[in-house]
Amino acid sequence: QLQLQESGPGLVKPSETLSLTCTVSGDSISSGSFYWGWIRQPPGKGLEWIGSLYYLGSTYYNSSLKSRVTISIDTSKNQFSLKLSSVTAADTAIYYCARLTYTWGGLDYWGQGALVTVSS
């Protein structure tokens, strides 16, 4: 059974960089030619797609966050990561990692989510 688990600091100061890692277990991150993604959800609000990447390194970002986001992959550790720079209180959210289906028609496996609070 494929499992995803987010990890990283739960508190980040304004203007600093948020960093999260998603560890994939149960299968190789580079098998099956899947895409992997990050999604966030501010407290009490809806879901927002942040970006996705392919195991060979191609990345795709939400245009509203593109200037601040970097998603990368480490196939040796079966992990992919998110960095969001120059954070503000508006970036406070639960951050989820997930796997996209072959057709990009759904996100079939999700991590449990990691709450990141931006505060001094």
Place this chain on the structure above:
Amino acid sequence: QSALTQPRSVSGSPGQSVTISCTGTSSDVGAYNCASWYQQHPGKAPKLMIYDVNKRPSGVPDRFSGSKSGNTASLTISGLQAEDEADYYCCSYAGSYTVVFGGGTKLTVL
């Protein structure tokens, strides 16, 4: 990328059917058969209920069904049960390897 439009809330009694709509544009929902639906209970991660417009993952009851007409995708839940009370989000591929979500719909089982 503008968010897809969903009703803020819907409700129904046990045993009834409810339909949640998700309206996009000819650049996302209308352009691709890549709409999906997620169920989210409080404090939990979203769970995939429908993908590729009308396909159900293994383990999802057949009371859940999806469809699409033009720029609008729909999720229908028949035989409503108390445990169906949750937030539901739609999602669509929007081209150029991007994805867009709906704002979410709160389903109340009366």
